[in-house]
């Protein structure tokens with residue numbers, strides 16, 4: 053018997069090796085991996101420069117504690133601040149922890165309690181982030197929920213104005229909802245939402261855990277729209293698979309996170325930071341990001357061309373290399389079919405096939421994935 057809690061509906065694949073865009077299973081089968089560890093291995097599996105940096109750090113030290121000056125924390129914080137236009141960073145170990153920190157910081161700095169989030173959002177599995185998540189299925193059996201979260205409909209300004217009040221600490225959202233179905237907030241709505249929140253004295257928290265670190269062709273998805281968030285949360289792709297999460301916030305919030313107010317034993321671990329420094333160095337480069345944009349356009353146009361006449365196909369969603377293929381039927385069964393053709397893909401929501409290829413995928417790999425997807429959707 054397995055001694056693991058059955059929290060995951062696992063695939064029948066046991067990885068023994070993963071390098072670049074490919075994952076090899078115990079039975080010898082090699083898969084083209086368009087899941088990237090769910091938007092984590094953005095440079096492909098085990099990139100050499102990250103591996104070298106991690107090895108070098110292991111030869112120096114790998115844990116002291118946050119009582120020490122950790123130079124790598126300062127360096128990676130500067131990379132994140134420079135790329136986002138924000139000022140200060142707190143490091144944790146995961147996306148949920150980053151969002152927890154964001155919610156705590158918003159409450160303490162405003163002295164207010166309510167956080168407005170969006171229907172179909174996903175922000176994590178801890179108590180605050182589960183309450184923040186706008187999907188009931190995540191919460192079944194775990195109640196009562198943490199209070200003071202309210203959910204509005206994306207792209208509906210009336211529901212936002214009705215929810216904003218003088219107890220609203222923050223609005224919090226994903227620019228493109230990942231788990232919820234690759235749902236994009238429209239630029240006009242998000243800009244107006246930000247303006248109304250700021251006028252109301254509320255903060256704007258943007259969850260870039262899935263969309264950030266180059267996934268959409270910019271360091272952060274909010275930069276496509278020119279938003280001005282107070283706090284941005286990141287995790288997943290930040291350290292190429294080493295556990296690291298972070299919030300990046302405005303300098304004006306510093307007082308609320310004074311010494312002793314928040315912390316994490318493992319947060320900002322030097323090995324994870326060595327991986328992050330190399331990862332961000334590579335991804336936050338203009339020509340790298342331009343390449344992501346170009347490959348995203350290639351993937352979108354190949355899919356559109358191959359699927360536009362097919363009755364099962366509804367529409368394409370997403371940006372850059374975060375792509376949703378919305379179907380007229382449930383997407384789940386197509387994942388196993390893709391695996392039969394050695395391609396790994398995901399779903400988002402019930403009717404969307406989600407593609408999160410490594411940002412380093414080649415044009416040939418993109419073409420292969422499109423061929424398999426076209427084949428399984430049309431035969």
Ligand SMILES: Cc1ncc(COP(=O)(O)O)c(C=O)c1O
Nearest residue numbers: 146147148174175176230261262
């Ligand atoms: C947008 C978003 N926020 C938060 C999380 C939670 O991150 P983690 O699983 O690292 O806690 C996820 C994970 O899928 C996510 O996609």
